[in-house]
Amino acid sequence: MAEALRVEDLRVRVGGVEAVRGVSFELEAGSRTGLIGESGSGKTLTALALMGLLPEGLSATGGVLYAGRDLLALSDDELCELRGDRLAMVFQEPMTALNPVMRIGDQVAEPLTVHRGLRHRQALAAATELLDRVRIPDPAEKMRSYPHQLSGGQRQRAMIAMAMACSPDLLVADEPTTALDVTVQAQILRLLDELVDEHGATMLLITHDLPVVASTCDRVLVMYGGRIVETGSVGEVFDRPRHPYTQALLDAIPPLDREVEGRHLRAIPGAVPGLGQFPPGCPFRNRCPKADQRCAEMPPLAVVGDHPTACWHPVGSDR
């Protein structure tokens, strides 16, 4: 399969500290990849770096190769042309990601005016179709509404409509369902799934919700402490986790189908260290049950069994 995007040794510095510490991965064209990790593991910074949208004062090094070009080396103008057209993003908070004083219709039409050069009228007509496509009821009327008049789910649908407006190659969805009701989450995921299929897009789904990844994605990247600690297909990683961190994440999912009687919910001991306070070597070693002397040295991402993991003592091996 052809690759849609390749990330090489991506590093993001926040002040004097590296928050993303050499992340490399590739996204196959048409694949859905889940990027999972706790808060503070660097997933959102990675996504923003891909889009060239790091906040003021942060800079990324390494390479983000898309269609033979390094996105990190592009000028602002060139990035503006790609963003919204070839690369799109959906945000976590549909409440704040829409401009409160602009009508929904004008906002959804915006990418079309910017990239397709449509006249205002044509863009509005196209936007109405998009709203209909993301199954917002009564799209013609909703076009004239302001964001606060829509429900959270409808707002997220509108965001998705904007993101898919120009049929992008790559869609980055940063926790698209976290802020929504559980009942709406499933609908939104199904919608994303359908649209990605329809447009032949590649999706990078960022979340800390493992079941979401299991139901939507075909590949997984597990991030911790600014590094990728395990990667593989959903089946490989979820059925045979190798990294103790992945194992712990999976254990922390409360089993709904079994009696939980007398059993506590399992948590990972300790908390994610603050930025710059990760231990040298393996970042997980201060919370890891298997950690020893060797872990003071950063383990490389090496294939264990059927997929790569960065651990000296992978789960299910004698090492």
Next chain:
Amino acid sequence: MRRRLPPSLLIGGALVALVVVVALLSLVWTPADPYNVVVPDRFQGTSLRHLLGTDQFGRDELSRIMAAARNTLEVGIVTIVIAFVIGVPVGALAAYYRGPLEEVAMRGADVLLAFPAILLAMLFAAVFRPSTLTAMAAIGIAFVPVFARVVRGAGLQVMEMDYVTAARTFGSRGWWILIRHLLPNVSSVLIVQATIAFAVAILAEAALSYLGLGTPPPAASWGRMLSESQNYLYQAPLLALWPGIAIALSVLGFNLLGDGLRDLLDPKLVERLPAPG
């Protein structure tokens, strides 16, 4: 979806409307010619012929108050326009680009703020001749840093919002974000600031005219009428009262209007109906 309008908005609106109506009316009709000097009629008290009496030159006081209302509104509008045209872009650009541009703009604003408007007005009056125009220019320029700061402050907040980042992910460029996202979202703050500044401008023009730095005679101006009436305070005390009341009411009106608009437009004070669906 109707909200109850704040009472300050209604009272302020009514007072402002009164000033505007009077000013417009003076364009087509005043009880007498405000500039017609009739020396034998000087210092007449209130009567049916001169409802508010006459001044030291026998000019009809009511007509002059009405004519001065127009002058006052002109001053308010022109100063706000000056402050807007310079202050808003400076503040918006500072909020958008940050960095050295912001530093230069905001330190410049600090320097301007350190200058009292009176000093500026004296400078202009010395260089040119004192006129309504020099007064308006001085007050307008004195307001520039106020507007620049307000826009920058509100703009910085807007720039942090997700919808600005979202607009970027859709490929919108800088100027587009400035016009479509930053400015509309600071407009409510601006409207409130403008009404309050309007009140201050009226007061400042009255003060400058009172000092002889503003509207020159014989043109009617509330500040000048007030200062001239001072010389005849024992003969005709009411002559000081009328322009004083006019100034007080119009300033009060614009202030209340500003307060009311703030209550109406501030989303934090507004109970929003729950979103449908």
